[in-house]
Amino acid sequence: MLKQTYQTTLSPYSDLYDLLIPANHILRRFNELVDFSFVYEELESKYCLNDGRNAYDPIKLFKYLMLKAMFPASDVDLVARSKTDMAYKYFLGLAPEDEVIDPSLLTKFRRQRLKDSNLLDLLLNKTVQLAIEKEILKSKGIIVDATHTASRYNKKSAVELLRAHSKKVRKAIYTFKPEAKQFMPEKNKKNDYQAEKDYVKTLLKTIEKHPEWSVTPAVTESINQLKETVEDCQEYEVYSHDTSAKVGHKTAETEFFGYKTHLTITEERIIAAASVTGGDVGDGPYLKELIEKSRANGIDVKEIIGDTAYSGKANLLFTAEEKIKLYSKLNPVISNGTRDPEDEWDYNKDAGMYVCPNGHLAIRKAVQGKKNQAKNQRVVFYFDIKKCQSCPLKEVCYKEGAKSKTYSVTIKSQAHSDQQTFQETEEFKERYRSRYMIEGKNSELKNRHGYDVSWSKDIDGMMLQGASTLFVTNLKRIVKLMDEKAEEK
Numbered sequence: 001m002l003k004q005t006y007q008t009t010l011s012p013y014s015d016l017y018d019l020l021i022p023a024n025h026i027l028r029r030f031n032e033l034v035d036f037s038f039v040y041e042e043l044e045s046k047y048c049l050n051d052g053r054n055a056y057d058p059i060k061l062f063k064y065l066m067l068k069a070m071f072p073a074s075d076v077d078l079v080a081r082s083k084t085d086m087a088y089k090y091f092l093g094l095a096p097e098d099e100v101i102d103p104s105l106l107t108k109f110r111r112q113r114l115k116d117s118n119l120l121d122l123l124l125n126k127t128v129q130l131a132i133e134k135e136i137l138k139s140k141g142i143i144v145d146a147t148h149t150a151s152r153y154n155k156k157s158a159v160e161l162l163r164a165h166s167k168k169v170r171k172a173i174y175t176f177k178p179e180a181k182q183f184m185p186e187k188n189k190k191n192d193y194q195a196e197k198d199y200v201k202t203l204l205k206t207i208e209k210h211p212e213w214s215v216t217p218a219v220t221e222s223i224n225q226l227k228e229t230v231e232d233c234q235e236y237e238v239y240s241h242d243t244s245a246k247v248g249h250k251t252a253e254t255e256f257f258g259y260k261t262h263l264t265i266t267e268e269r270i271i272a273a274a275s276v277t278g279g280d281v282g283d284g285p286y287l288k289e290l291i292e293k294s295r296a297n298g299i300d301v302k303e304i305i306g307d308t309a310y311s312g313k314a315n316l317l318f319t320a321e322e323k324i325k326l327y328s329k330l331n332p333v334i335s336n337g338t339r340d341p342e343d344e345w346d347y348n349k350d351a352g353m354y355v356c357p358n359g360h361l362a363i364r365k366a367v368q369g370k371k372n373q374a375k376n377q378r379v380v381f382y383f384d385i386k387k388c389q390s391c392p393l394k395e396v397c398y399k400e401g402a403k404s405k406t407y408s409v410t411i412k413s414q415a416h417s418d419q420q421t422f423q424e425t426e427e428f429k430e431r432y433r434s435r436y437m438i439e440g441k442n443s444e445l446k447n448r449h450g451y452d453v454s455w456s457k458d459i460d461g462m463m464l465q466g467a468s469t470l471f472v473t474n475l476k477r478i479v480k481l482m483d484e485k486a487e488e489k
Contacts, residue, residue, distance in 0.1 A: 064078065269441060308349050
């Protein structure tokens with residue numbers, strides 16, 4: 001077995017950890033709380049066990065990713081800190097005098113060992129089961145929402161990426177060494193990848209000749225980010241953008257380029273389930289999947305709290321069938337009426353518009369019909385006809401020669417009528433107030449753990465980032481709940 005190839009490092013200096021790292025240090029608590037042997041079991045098939053020298057311990061590499069999620073930094077800066085930070089070394093299972101890895105090993109670990117692994121679901125299951133075991137998770141309700149993560153590459157070409165990062169380096173240097181301007185190479189003005197790459201190489205060589213410029217963390221970190229960008233561009237050559245990231249909408253006027261992480265949390269604020277998608281998909285269609293994942297992780301889902309994105313007809317019918325109370329305020333335009341499921345389009349609740357199968361957002365909407373009449377009103381969504389005429393999917397939904405393209409929905413169905421009655425009750429209003437919890441969780445992920453920007457270039461990298469970040473976030477919460485429980489005794 002994989003774990004048999006590794007041995008614990010013994011050192012005469014290990015007592016330093018007891019002297020320097022407090023008993024309540026979060027990394028010490030993580031080591032005490034989690035049995036990381038599951039990493040061996042999960043990755044055993046990714047290693048050759050009978051040929052060549054032993055690979056670097058995958059638990060240590062996995063813990064590096066946890067540190068990256070816990071304390072956001074580039075791979076280079078993360079490894080650099082692990083050389084001198086005793087808490088890092090203790091958490092990694094290293095002796096104080098041990099050498100650390102080369103940062104490139106983390107890249108190989110992510111791309112080769114963790115590729116195709118179902119790490120996101122696995123880690124969430126581990127933490128939820130741990131919370132149940134510690135008797136700190138007892139709620140039968142989940143709160144659901146989606147959070148946005150911008151692509152690291154932000155729809156920029158390789159030239160734009162290099163130019164942006166080199167500018168950041170120069171700015172960081174000039175802040176402390178204004179006189180450095182006279183030594184800098186002439187900037188590339190051509191929109192040419194090779195020319196920009198040559199300029200960056202010259203810039204880095206110039207900086208190496210002046211070590212006095214790199215005395216502050218702000219400068220060294222920006223240089224490391226530039227070097228990582230150069231490596232990415234070299235690997236993918238004319239790498240232009242993140243091919244997995246998609247354009248999504250925060251409002252009708254504002255958009256983002258990146259991903260969505262669809263989340264459920266318990267009322268104890270433990271993340272119960274998650275799914276990572278491109279930024280262009282709607283929130284509502286993922287409710288069923290999130291319920292199933294939450295149940296698989298050990299949550300007895302009896303009620304769901306979510307915003308208007310989850311009050312679509314399909315979700316109302318599904319939760320009613322499953323005898324789950326859905327505390328989601330009704331947005332009438334979400335209903336697809338009698339339309340066949342395969343013909344239903346996604347509704348973007350942030351923009352208040354429907355999105356066509358090719359990801360284009362409606363440009364306006366209008367209500368047809370009169371209120372309080374026997375016939376239901378309909379909302380008609382209008383799309384940019386020029387985009388429809390050149391769309392690769394036009395045969396599906398566009399009639400050649402048409403002067404407009406619309407998508408209509410019935411404002412009300414019986415399921416929505418029942419939900420409307422329910423949302424006027426005091427019970428609904430009281431439970432719906434709990435929705436703020438998931439907004440706070442989203443803020444924590446972004447502001448404390450760097451989840452506002454992706455680590456890498458594709459959906460696999462985003463899922464790995466999600467797995468690492470949600471794992472450490474849950475462990476932090478479990479530690480806090482355990483401490484609160486102990487204080488109550």
